Structure formats: C-alpha cells, structure tokens
Amino acid sequence: MTIDPQKLDRLAEVAVRTGVNLQPGQDLVITAPMAALELVQRIAVHAYKAGAGIVTPFFNDDAITLARYENASDESFDKAPAWLFEGMAQAYKNGAARMAITGDDPMLLADQDPEKVARLSKATSIAAKPAMEPIVGFEVNWNIVAYPGAAWASRVFPELPVEEAQGKLMDAIYDASRLDGDDPVANWADHTANLKKRVDWLNEMNFAALHYTGPGTDLNLGLAEGHIWKGGASPALNGVTCQPNIPTEEVFTCPHAYKVEGTVSATKPLAHQGSLIENIKVRFEAGKIVEASATKGEDVLQALLKTDDGASRIGEVALVPHSSPISQSGTLFYNTLFDENASCHIALGQCYADTIKGGSELKPEELQQLGGNQSLIHVDWMMGSDAVDIDGIKKDGTIVPVMRAGEWA
C-alpha cells in the first residue's frame, strides 16, 4: 500500500474548492515542504481549473535546511529573507489567497542546537510578520492541508516500511479530512453546521472565563473582552468564505492574555520545530507562565517561551470533544494540524484578531487592552483528555458545565 493517488487528488481538489475556496482570477501563494511536491502539483491543476491567475509555490527542502544548520556561520541564524515575506504580503494586498502544506519531518531539527533553532525561528517570525498579518487578521481566504511525507509518516507509523506508512497516513488524512463518500463538499457543509451549533451556544453563554480541572490541571482561564467563538468555515475580510484548516474539529476563541491563573499539564507531546516536547507542565500568574517544565525537550520549550513577552501568554483557547474522529483514531500525529484537532488546546502567543468583536479593525495595542495577546509565535498545545472537565463561568458568577470527561456536557 502506497499513497492512493485518487485520495491525494481528492484532497487537492477539496483544499482548493472548499478549503481555500479559490475565486476565478485569484492568485494563489503556496508554501510547502519539498516532500509534498506531488500534492502541490495536484493543487496547481485544481487551482488553474478553478480559474487561478498565477499559482506561486515556495518549497522548503529539509536537506537545504540541514545544510544551513550544519555549515552556516553563527550570524546566519539571526537572518531571514524579509524581502520574500514583504513580497508575499504584497501578493495578498493584490488579492492572492494562501495555501500552506504541512507534512514536514517533525523531528528534523531534533539534533540541532535549540538555541540556534530558536534564534532562526525568531528571526523568521519577525521577517514573516508582514506575510502573517493578513492571515492572522483573516484578510484573505486561506487554508492548510497535510501531505503524508515520508519522514513524517515514518514517525507516525515507525513499525511500517516507509511506503506503507505513507499510504496509511494518507488514509488517516483522508478520513480526518472528511473526504470519504460521494460528496466531500456536502460532508463539509454538515460538519460546519454542527460546529456552528456549538459556536452559537458558546457565544450566547458569553462566559467571562473557563475553569479546567483534570490530572495535573487546575486552570482558571479568562476570556478576552468582546471575544467571539468561531469554528469551521467563515468569511475572510475579502468576502470569501473559506475553511482555514482541513481537518478541523475545534471551536475556538480569544483568551484574556492577563487573566489566566493556575496549572496545566499537556496531554500529548508537542512536536515543535523538529523537536518533541513531552509532558509539558506550566503555571500561570496573571496570564503569564511563571513556571514551565517538560520531561523531554525542556530547553526547546524554555527557548520558545523567551521569544518575546507574548510567547509566555496565550492567544487561543479551543474546545474539541475527546470523541472527535481524529482523537478516536488513537494516532499521535506529531503534527499540530491533527493533534490539536484531537484535543482541547491552548496556544502560546499571537491571538487571532477576528476572535474579538471588531478586532480586525483594531491596532495591536487596542487588541491587547481587550486581552488579545501579541507575539511572534503561535504554538498550539494539547491539554484535553477524557479526564478533563470544563465549566463556563459567567460574569455574575453562574457556573455552567461545558465539558464533562472530555465530552460536551
């Protein structure tokens, strides 16, 4: 069993039609690992069939990345091609949509100096800001999908020969991405309607905070003033309704960056920039992480938290029932797009402006005043399980059960 070409082609088509919802005449900027070339080629076909103006792909090659870590001068690790990201920002201003392909080797940089990894990541985040803002601010339609690259597949299914692992991971991506059956577009319409029910209820409740309890977790998580819950398809500011994540199981909103108190224990390892961070445990005071530990990769975690002030505060809180199909597959994907959709999670770093009422029109300082966190990073980590309960706390103190044992209450 290798990668089923029909499954791959359907993934490409759904990513273009339902995911990014590319409009006739619209340009498309794609970033992808080199390993995903085959998927990018199919996306190009479907994008041009959908009337794309120009499809411009950028590839990240693992060997070239390692060539840098293994040979470059120390100064190289503080540099990033700002001119390229400014160019992409210009493309979005001109109306381009964006697609990101994930599927890199999650452990690529495991043997590299975490300090260099963190420095290069920070330099890249700073340079990439102009290209990230239109995405984070939801100015343009965008989408992220996964390709079962060889290195990634071998991490997920280490017991299988690599081609079989890729085939099996393709199947898992296919199922998680709701591509089965006669009409994946209808699958996605149903799924979006279900997510919308949860979103509407949470917005109606208008909780001031969420309270999490579970093994190693006792967290009081304030929500930003004017926060809005979101999930599934929604319209970007350019008017195009897109499905940013394929797969997606979460409903999410903006936490208050200065009103988080207590302890949280991660329930899954976090694959971050080529390293695996295991058994993260942190303590918040006034929204800031003041203690953090991990049984593996703690140096990577500490370097990450030091990126900037907002890196030790949170910018997203998301609810995913433990019974979600990705969670039920029992597979640890070592990939945020999948693992975050198998578990309730929070994200260190940058908030999404559109999860605060009128947020897309606000300046960073104004967002911050409402509790919207600002940072160069946005790193999701998983802290939900079938042993976690969540209560919603209204402004008047009323307590409403939100989740019990990992399921909607």
Place this chain on the structure above:
Amino acid sequence: MTIDPQKLDRLAEVAVRTGVNLQPGQDLVITAPMAALELVQRIAVHAYKAGAGIVTPFFNDDAITLARYENASDESFDKAPAWLFEGMAQAYKNGAARMAITGDDPMLLADQDPEKVARLSKATSIAAKPAMEPIVGFEVNWNIVAYPGAAWASRVFPELPVEEAQGKLMDAIYDASRLDGDDPVANWADHTANLKKRVDWLNEMNFAALHYTGPGTDLNLGLAEGHIWKGGASPALNGVTCQPNIPTEEVFTCPHAYKVEGTVSATKPLAHQGSLIENIKVRFEAGKIVEASATKGEDVLQALLKTDDGASRIGEVALVPHSSPISQSGTLFYNTLFDENASCHIALGQCYADTIKGGSELKPEELQQLGGNQSLIHVDWMMGSDAVDIDGIKKDGTIVPVMRAGEWA
C-alpha cells in the same frame, strides 16, 4: 553510469567559489528547475560553508508549468508574480548574489500554443525587469551553471537509457566546465588569462564593425560607440569578481542596434522556451530584422521577434573559436549556456550595459543613443562554424582578419 556525485559536488563548489564567488555574510538567491534539486542542495552546503547569510532557492516545476498551460484560463497567460521579482530586486539591493541553474527540459512546451507561450514569456519578462536589471547591469556577482536533468539529458542523448544519459551529460558538463584535474580554480585562472588576451587585442583594435561571410551569411555588424569587449571573470559593480557563466568560451561586446546590415544563417538549432527553432535565416536593415524564416518553429521565432521593438535588433555579439572544447565535443546541447559557447553568436534583445564604456551609469535612452539595444528579451543564437570568416573594420576603413574558417586569424 549515473550522475557521478563527486563531479556534481565539485560543480557545486566551483559554482559557489569561482562562479559567483560568494562573499562571507552575503545572501544568495537561486533559481532552479525542480529537476536540479540535488545540485541546489549541494550548492547550499558550499554556500553556507563559504559563509552565506541566507540561501533562498526558487524552484520551477515542469508539472506545475504544464498544469497551467493545460488548465488555466486565457487571462492567466498575461500574468506574472511582479511582487516576487520586486522582492528579488530588493534582495540584490540588500547585497545578495545570484545563481541560476539551467537544465530544464528544452522541449517542455513544444506542444503548447506558441501564442500563449509568447504571451506568458512577455508578461514574465516585464514583471521580472526589476530582478533582471541588477544582473544585466552587473550590479551584483552572479553565475549560471547546468544540472543534467533527466528530460534534458534524454534530448541530448536520446539513444541512451535516461540514467546513463544523465551520467554522460554530467561528464560533458564537467569537462566543458573545466572541472577536471587537481585544481579547478587554477584551470579557471588559466582560462580567464587566455580569454583576457583576446579581449585586450580586440579592445586595442577598437573596430567600428565586424564583417561575417559564410554559407548563407553576409553580415555587416556595426559595434556600439564606446563598446568594450569582455570575457571570463570580471568584477561586478559591488566589487566582487565573478565568473558569470560556467562554462564560458566567449569574448563578447555590444553591437550597434541600428547599424547591422545583411543576412545571417544560424548554424545550430535554437532551443527556446520549450521549442526547437531550426535553420533560422534573417535579414537586417538598419539594425532591424526585416525578414525571418525557420524550417521548424518559425511561429515561435516570429512571436519572439514581436515581443517589442528591441526584440528584432541585437544586443550582444560574441566570438568563440570553432576549436573550443564544447564545439569539439560535437554534441548539440539544446541549451544556450553550452551551445553559445560552441559557436560565434549574436543575441536578439537586451544589451549588457557593462559592454559600453560607463554604460552601467547610463539610462536606457542614453545607452540606446550609443547603439545599446533595449528589450525584454535576450536570446542568443548560433551563427558560427568552420566555414565562417570574420574581418574587423576600423573607423578609417582598414580591414583586419579576426577569424578564418572559424579560428582566430
């Protein structure tokens, strides 16, 4: 016999050290066909070893290009990602060097509509102007080298299985690029010294025109006022001495765009944008091509000449002895970098500003007044052979033999 990895690695190293002569801390922008990934990976290693800041590669994938021709709307063929080329221009302004890898399938677009090919090529040339000007004006150090991609190798050696063809083409590139022996850097120093002797003699002669005679050729080719002959390594305006072409056998200068009279017959087929143009024959009046024919690909030729006014005038004249090693290999490479270095040639389109005295400081209009051609295109075509004689004509009418039967006189 497949591609010899040691030969490939030496090519990468010489391209970085001698070709582009990358400086410590300098960034490098690479454009390459996807087929050349392996060479780009090795170039990245040597670039970072040489102290590169950031190596930023851009890949052109044949399948994605064909996806466009086969599926895109008609309007797509007038579009190009200007934002990307403006970004590259910014990189050069910030000090980056440039490397281009050649080795695409020379016949990729042979079955596509020549009108679409020409339109997309023109749109791309217009958009690419900001990124081409620093190269044409020799503002930054740059280099072009070849990778023996499968499709290209199979065109050159159609009788061989593809891997063998690639191995044989690698050997041919290796030999033509003077990489053999213990010290390729010394090879290049010797070669540059030899080219410099010819360059110095031609500059001393300061001919007003060259007169070509041969089968189907009787051409009076005026040279630009203040033209300078160049060849081999020379310093870019940023002070870095580089070897723009590997291989290179030519000495070249700027013809007078308005003072070319007579007929020329090509001596080799011209591989242009995925099509092969055979037996080109043209007639010039006052520098402009007024008649043009080809026995194959004439529609491609005609579309090319119509790109703009300068596309039917010439911007480069180059002398290569028939005994040059590439010519002696007897191989038709279907690739300008090789075929132009096997034969005297002229180039339709844009001149190199630095082949006119002080030209890099002049505006396009000022260059034009001296005879320096301006165009979106620069397409070399081969018109030398062992049956062509060339005379130099001085201002006072003195005639000096330059080449006889294809060799230096």
